[in-house]
Amino acid sequence: MNKIYDVIIIGAGPSGIGVATLLKQMNCKSYLILEKEEIGSSFLRWPDEMRFITPSFPAQGFGQTDLNAIVPKTSPAYTLDMEHPTGKAYSEYLELIAEHFMLPVEKGVQVNRIDKESDFFRIETTQGTYQSQYVVWAAGEYQYPDLQPFPGAEFGVHNSLISSWKDIEGNDFMVIGGYESGMDAAYHLARLGKRTTVIAKTNTWEIDNSDPSLALSTYTYGRIRHLLDSNLINIVGQTTVVQIEALSSGYNIYTSNDQVYFTNEKPIIATGFAGSTTQIENLVTRGLNHEVLVNESDETIATSGLFLAGPELRHTDHIFCYIYKFRQRFAVIAETIGNRLKLDLAILEDYKRENFYLKDLSMCGEECQC
Numbered sequence: 001m002n003k004i005y006d007v008i009i010i011g012a013g014p015s016g017i018g019v020a021t022l023l024k025q026m027n028c029k030s031y032l033i034l035e036k037e038e039i040g041s042s043f044l045r046w047p048d049e050m051r052f053i054t055p056s057f058p059a060q061g062f063g064q065t066d067l068n069a070i071v072p073k074t075s076p077a078y079t080l081d082m083e084h085p086t087g088k089a090y091s092e093y094l095e096l097i098a099e100h101f102m103l104p105v106e107k108g109v110q111v112n113r114i115d116k117e118s119d120f121f122r123i124e125t126t127q128g129t130y131q132s133q134y135v136v137w138a139a140g141e142y143q144y145p146d147l148q149p150f151p152g153a154e155f156g157v158h159n160s161l162i163s164s165w166k167d168i169e170g171n172d173f174m175v176i177g178g179y180e181s182g183m184d185a186a187y188h189l190a191r192l193g194k195r196t197t198v199i200a201k202t203n204t205w206e207i208d209n210s211d212p213s214l215a216l217s218t219y220t221y222g223r224i225r226h227l228l229d230s231n232l233i234n235i236v237g238q239t240t241v242v243q244i245e246a247l248s249s250g251y252n253i254y255t256s257n258d259q260v261y262f263t264n265e266k267p268i269i270a271t272g273f274a275g276s277t278t279q280i281e282n283l284v285t286r287g288l289n290h291e292v293l294v295n296e297s298d299e300t301i302a303t304s305g306l307f308l309a310g311p312e313l314r315h316t317d318h319i320f321c322y323i324y325k326f327r328q329r330f331a332v333i334a335e336t337i338g339n340r341l342k343l344d345l346a347i348l349e350d351y352k353r354e355n356f357y358l359k360d361l362s363m364c365g366e367e368c369q370c
Contacts, residue, residue, distance in 0.1 A: 003131070005030050005031060005032050006133050006134065007133070007136065007341075008030055008033075008123060009031065009034070009135075010137050011140055012035035012038075012041075012094070012116075013042055013332070014040075014310070015138070015310035016309070017070060018330045019138060019334060020043070020090070020098075020104075021070070021103065022330055022351070023334060023337070024102075024103060024230065026344050027344045028338075028341065033105045034125065035106065035109065036109060036142070037107065040093075041143070042141075043142075044088045045162060046088070046144065047159075047164055047165055047188070048073070049165055050086050052130040053212065053220055054067045054068055054323065055083050055084060056075065056082060056084070056085055057077050058077050068323050070094075070330075072350055072351060074093075074352035080092065083200075097233050098342075101205040104129070105284050108126075110126040113282075116283075116285060116306070120132075123135070123202065132248075134307065135306050135307070136309055137280060137308050137309070138309040139277075139310075140276055141278070141312055142271055144275050145269075146271060151244075152246070156267035156268060156314075157252075157266050162185075162268075165189060165192060166192065168265075169192050169262035170264065172196075173197070173268060174197050174261060174268070175197070175198045175199070176268065177269065178200020178202060179216065181200040182200065182270035182271075183204075183221075185208070185268055186227075187220070188223060189226075189229075195231065195232055195233070195234075197233075197261065197263075198233065198234070199253065200235060200237050201240070201241075205238040213319040222347070236259075236261075239257060242254050243254075250263055275312045276312070280306075283300065283342075289314070294313070294314075296359075298313060298333050298336075299336065307333045309333060313326055316361075320363055327356070329358065330356065331348050331351040331357040332357065334348070
């Protein structure tokens with residue numbers, strides 16, 4: 001309680017490290033990152049086989065920054081020698097960024113509650129109380145899965161709780177969810193010679209859109225396409241699961257079209273994440289799609305001084321759930337805070353040149369002609 005920081009960032013993932021790096025380059029002297037585990041801990045939790053669907057490629061000489069970089073002039077591909085990094089490898093890249101910029105990261109600090117008192121935030125943690133003028137919430141999604149998307153979901157296992165697909169015993173599985181996580185699960189199980197039925201609410205592989213936030217990415221579809229004609233992957237599309245029932249012999253999966261599917265193995269739940277902002281409901285308001293409402297600078301509508309960075313960020317129908325999308329908003333947040341704190345904003349010109357600054361959202365959209 002002795003010190004009131006200018007800025008406290010919650011989370012040391014790509015968003016937290018990315019925003020902090022900007023504050024450091026803007027000569028902010030009073031900021032701190034609070035991380036409940038390790039830098040990049042969400043990526044350390046990925047299944048061993050999971051990889052980035054966005055390719056990393058060092059093309060700086062041609063004016064294009066690596067899609068998975070969080071700081072200009074850096075490249076996970078160059079650093080890690082990987083085009084599609086694993087979670088463990090990407091956490092190493094984040095560690096290198098934090099070390100290079102000597103960012104003040106306090107690890108092992110679990111945030112229990114945040115309140116706004118007058119002009120300052122009071123942050124209650126397992127390591128005591130912190131105070132700050134501004135808070136950047138960058139705690140991500142992956143560590144906050146939606147464990148109850150429908151009745152009986154507790155009888156399944158969420159895909160984010162699996163450390164390696166090689167550890168899964170059995171030969172015939174049901175995967176609930178047809179987006180990236182569900183299809184990735186089916187792919188890795190098929191590689192192990194296991195049969196999988198995917199029950200998909202939306203036929204993501206048929207959506208006529210090039211945005212991987214809406215349609216299945218070409219990387220994922222390319223991996224499973226040849227398996228669709230085999231007996232290893234079967235897809236049941238346009239079907240919503242409404243309940244799982246546990247039986248002595250296995251599990252019944254009930255759907256909205258009155259079909260019932262039986263499996264001996266625990267169903268795999270790949271229906272998404274509740275997100276970390278569920279931890280700060282007292283400070284946010286939500287829109288029609290349950291998104292946190294923010295202004296044009298990603299400052300929450302409900303609480304001034306609280307900014308949202310990372311994959312939960314939404315602006316109307318614009319979804320910023322990939323690194324190459326939400327990294328373009330780091331500089332928007334930093335610029336807003338920098339103006340209020342009268343920091344040096346010169347570094348923002350470099351970010352603008354590197355396409356790390358997206359303020360005009362009318363420029364967003366997928367308009368591939370063919």
